[in-house]
Amino acid sequence: MSNISKPAGSRSVGKTVGSFLANNSVPIMFILICAVCIPLSGFSLDYLLNEIITRLGRNAFLILSLLIPIMAGMGLNFGMTLGAMAGEIALIFVSDWQIWGIPGVILAMIVSVPFSVLLGLFCGKIMNMAKGREMITSYIISFFINGVYQLIVLYMMGSVIPIAHSSIKLPRGYGIRNTVGLLNMRQCIDNLLAIRVGGVKIPALTLLIIVLMCLLIIWFRRTKLGQDMRAVGQDMQVARDAGIKVERTRIISIIISTVLAGFGMILYLQNIGNLSTYSAHSQVGMFCIAALLVGGASVDRASIGNVFLGVILFHLMFIVAPQAGAKITGDSMIGEYFRVFVSYGVITIALIMYEMKKRRQKANIGEQLALAQKEEVQHEQ
């Protein structure tokens, strides 16, 4: 058997470097893009550092919510938008109840949980019915629930669901306005315990929450449930034979992801300071997934390191692209289109690489089986 597969040690150094480059092609490409664009954009280091840290605090939690479904082998959870919508509904209620500041944020998080759990349950059930095409299904679910969300927020809030304050209602008496101001909880978490280093504001509490979340995820991986999820992600059939309730485990992973996405959205919006009722969630899924992939994650493997590298590189590109594009072509729109193109392009490439890898693995298994059979035949002879 040993003469068929070469021992790993005999690989040349060149090959190792090559495989490193191949495995990390997306982050490397982004480092190159940023390296070209930063000098062109003409932004100062202080400004960039400030922006990156702000965006880290704003987005990292949202992106962390993607990790658990990946672990359970359900791919990139485009359904995280559902959690974002749950968070938004909670924020609408909280701002109608006039609960401000950090209590408001905490209350919004608590209120978002039942919505998130319900939506996550729905999403998980549907995805169990569409095994093998979870991603496209979760993607369409996000559109479907977006319709339901608009039905609730635009037609039922104020007419069926009591909304007291006319300041967030449309003048016709029902439906929520296009923007809901969150001025009273704007950056309340970011500003508490904020540290200033030079010209750079570090939202220590937000970052602390994110670090705690990371630790929680690391801990979760080691629990029985976390182990089960990994087993399900590896091979559903094997997991089922081992007595794991596959469907239930998958649903739980989606519920956790949805709840975390809801929390993440609330943290995100408290930083922004106002809620675009009908559009805030529509971009979230795509940008978070792109950022995670830029950090070097793939559809079946993502780590906490990928999250942070991804936020930094993706948002660096995001900040500098319009300016750099304007410098090169004289049109600022070019840079805006460029970054949208890059976001989609990254997701496309990651999806393609994943599918190709899956096929290669299948082919390898087939080959090995054939080889093993051949050997057996030879032995018998």
Next chain:
Amino acid sequence: MNNKRKWIIRGCSLLVILAIAALMFLVGRGHTVYIDNKTLEFNGQTADALQRVEVWVGGERLSKLAKRERTMSTVIGQNFEMKLISTINKGDEPTEEIVKISLPYGWDGIVVNVPGYLAGLPQEAWMTEFIAEPEPVTAEDEPELSEDEIPMGDF
């Protein structure tokens, strides 16, 4: 047995979360307090506007009010505390007073009339609810519905 314990733990944690939510309702209720320096008439009694009053909230001077002026402050929770440094008539020595007011939970905006308060009038005289005019709806506030939201702009 084990199952029973699991449910008890779940029930308890649910109760704890609900308790936290209820606490947030109490602690986090925000109010806007408008502080007036206006002549107030109540049941035949008159409290004249002060010559000048400085309003301090949270160790910072919010404003210096002349007659018929108004300032505002926001507060989270039902206890509002401010320091008034008031000059009653022209040339008087300013007097300092720390004012602690308990705000009614249901009111979003609350008007506090300083002369009325200092004259010792009953609470319903110097504390009234302020109902803000809803901001006019601009074209921007009208929702434009579509799922065809293109991820342009900042994130």
Next chain:
Amino acid sequence: MKEKLKDFIASFGLPRLIISGFLLALFILSPIVGADLPMQISNVINRFSWNAVLVLAMVPMVHSGCGLNFGLPLGIVAGLLGGTLSLEFGFTGPMSFLMAVIIATPFAMLFGGGYGWLLNRIKGGEMMIATYVGFSSVSFMCMMWLLLPYHKADMVWGLSGKGLRTTISLEGYYDKALSNFLQINIGKISIPVGALLLFAVLAFAMWAFLHTKTGTAMTAVGSNPTFAKAAGIQVDKIRMLSVMMSTWLGAVGILVYEQGFGFIQLYNAPFYMALPAVSAILIGGATVNKASIMNVILGTFLFQGIVTMTPTVMNNMIHMDMSEVIRMIASNGMILYALTRKTEVRR
């Protein structure tokens, strides 16, 4: 009797039944609530003629087992290139439509070829990747519309003299090029015979193609690739052909849509154009791996019927325009329903 009803519901699908019932209710309600029924019918027929070819573009890929063509925007981009280039080269009137189709064809072949090559490498994950191939191509073209050296004054921004506008009026070019051809007016109902005729020709050609040797091979590849391979069919080649056909039909489809609509919409407009077409064919009774011409016709009619009827009927009835929300829930719900059916044998 009950059994029969159950069987009927099972075969027809509950969501489809609800949607058909809904449309029927709209037609019945329309005169009652005071909407102009002939006008409505006319609108539905016109909308049908704009969109039918885009829906037809789903058929080849479904047949070859590539799933629903969420990558339709790629074909649309080819069509937009054809349309804008035809105008740029100075063609006018109905001639510009013909030229647009002709110019779009090589682009569609090229894009479709590359797209098909890619989809052959990722069998099993077509739909998700198709979605993002569509998005990537549209966002790439967003940059190109600004950068490509178009000069025609009708199309570029007036101030800078370069970069295409977001919407380009087709007046004087191929606006209503097909619709006005042989148009029949019966009272208030106008029937765009030309556009319907083109759809009929394409649909018939598709039907005929599916009955040729290559066509049956395509169906075989879709229903059982292993068997098809064993029977000596070149699976990859057939799949690529189907993708190219879908892409070309997408290109023609958008041109037909534009001639009815009267404008070319560039930049972000094609992003989500795949979803209505996908849900239309599904509403018509197609599944992820089965689609017929009948599904296309029925589906386009039902979908466009709901899209055009709901706003007016709703507005007349309760003075509340919930049509957009209803459309979103109905069409995406239909796609979800189709995705969760266990029709496709996983490879």
